[in-house]
Amino acid sequence: MRTSMVIRGGVAVVLLALAGFAGWVFSLPPAPAATEGPAVPPAERDAMLASLKPMDRDRPVVAVIGLNDATETTDYLVPTGILRRADIAEVVMLATGPGPVRLYPALRVEPDATIAAFDADHPGGADYVIVPAMSRDDDPVVLAWLQNQSRKGAMIIGICAGAKVVGAAGLLDGRRATTHWYYVGEMLERSPHIDYVADRRMVVDGIVATTTGITASMPMMLTLIEAIAGRAKAETVARDLGLETWGARHASDAFRLTRRFATTVLANSMAFWNRETHGIRIEPGIDEASLALVADAWSRTYRSGVFTVAASTATVVTANGVRVLPDRDATGRATDRAVSTFPDRGPADALDQTLHAIAGRYGAPTARVVAMQLEYPGFGEAD
Structure with missing residues (x-):
């Protein structure tokens, strides 16, 4: 009897907390309309x-x-x-x-x-x-x-x-x-x-x-x-x-904490059993700007994380002399899914392609959450 009362009490606390959170979420503003902002003289x-x-x-x-x-x-x-x-x-x-x-x-x-x-x-x-x-x-x-x-x-x-x-x-x-x-x-x-x-x-x-x-x-x-x-x-x-x-x-004004941002983050965070780890293959001469943007984006979905993998765990030198320390060698545990740094494109294009890939895998709201965190114009809250 006592145990069931404790369980019911715990459930009630959780429901009250969720109700309070839901109230906070719905108090947030909706997504703003798309705008470019005022011109710079x-x-x-x-x-x-x-x-x-x-x-x-x-x-x-x-x-x-x-x-x-x-x-x-x-x-x-x-x-x-x-x-x-x-x-x-x-x-x-x-x-x-x-x-x-x-x-x-x-x-x-x-x-x-x-x-x-x-x-x-x-x-x-x-x-x-x-x-x-x-x-x-x-x-x-x-x-x-x-x-x-x-x-x-x-x-x-x-x-x-x-x-x-x-x-x-x-x-x-x-x-x-x-x-x-x-x-x-x-x-x-x-x-x-x-x-x-x-x-x-x-x-x-x-x-x-x-x-x-x-x-x-x-x-x-x-x-x-x-x-x-x-x-x-x-x-x-x-x-x-x-x-x-x-x-x-x-x-x-296009970048703010909105109802859609908060609900997407909550939903993705609660799906902890479905979290993925993506591997990024790095080789000598890789573009460090593309690597950074791609790794940053896939790590901000609240659904996935990334690690780097190379032929060995020895330092990998990028196109402009940045020395990256790989997380794993190629013989390590297989990845859930490898992601590309789009080596045939410039870094800005690589980020655009990554956001589209994130939208394809986790949905457009998640891609917008990533773009909002990166404060990336053109891929924000507004559709």
């Missing part, structure tokens, strides 16, 4: 390029910093890959300490140096510092290093939620900035003196720049290439990436 674009121009070096030094235990995959790899393929700067992947950088939601890579080694080799500091999203916004080593690089004159560029790290370092106080749509409120709560700018995929204010969500690393890097080496070079790299435009225009 030419004068604003010109001012952005002027602020990003290097000060005194023909070949500037770009440092991409990462936490060893958790740095966002695309934020860390895509800026590195794009800038290196442009070949207009010395690009150094850094870690706060020795050993590999574990990226989230997928991949592991070997950095080029620690921040201590970089400081020894570049006592005058970097010209640009790329700051990805990290598992912690308040790592004291990162914050102190960013403050020091800023004092030496580096332009600090926060990618996605990396803006929160830049804000925690005090470098956004009194300045205009943006970040990933999901973290705007959190960033402003922690750094209330930031002037948040909506409807811009990237914002430059003096010695700092910030972007919206994960895929904004592509237009941000193309804009930086244009500032350093001119429009023609940026156009060449953009064609290689599969991008026609890379402006700051953005529709912030």
Whole structure:
């Protein structure tokens, strides 16, 4: 009798919790209508390029910093890959300490140096510092290093939620900035003196720049290439990436927590018995930007995860010198399904193809959830 009462009580609690959750979900707004956002005046674009121009070096030094235990995959790899393929700067992947950088939601890579080694080799500091999203916004080593690089004159560029790290370092106080749509409120709560700018995929204010969500690393890097080496070079790299435009225009209202987003995430999360693991085959010369975008996307479905597989677990060097550590060798356990990085396409096309593949396997709502997390225009909530 007592046992049955406990069971009934437990069921009642679960039902009440679900009812409360359902109420919260239905209180969320519906999917917004599709929009491109307001145009960016030419004068604003010109001012952005002027602020990003290097000060005194023909070949500037770009440092991409990462936490060893958790740095966002695309934020860390895509800026590195794009800038290196442009070949207009010395690009150094850094870690706060020795050993590999574990990226989230997928991949592991070997950095080029620690921040201590970089400081020894570049006592005058970097010209640009790329700051990805990290598992912690308040790592004291990162914050102190960013403050020091800023004092030496580096332009600090926060990618996605990396803006929160830049804000925690005090470098956004009194300045205009943006970040990933999901973290705007959190960033402003922690750094209330930031002037948040909506409807811009990237914002430059003096010695700092910030972007919206994960895929904004592509237009941000193309804009930086244009500032350093001119429009023609940026156009060449953009064609290689599969991008026609890379402006700051953005529709912030298209990216928000909606009823459909929440219900899709809940439904996928509850189907834990049907979770899949996809393998990504990596070989020397693989495009690191495509690898990052594909791995990131398949890891954000709430239905699947990925791992990398190679001929051995030895380091695999990508097309632009990123050293990836495979998760398994080819003799390991078989995958549920191998996924492609679409090596015959540019990274932007590879992401588009991946989103269509996700829609084909898990449905269009799941593909939209992934695109929303990546803050990828054109594949968002609206049909």
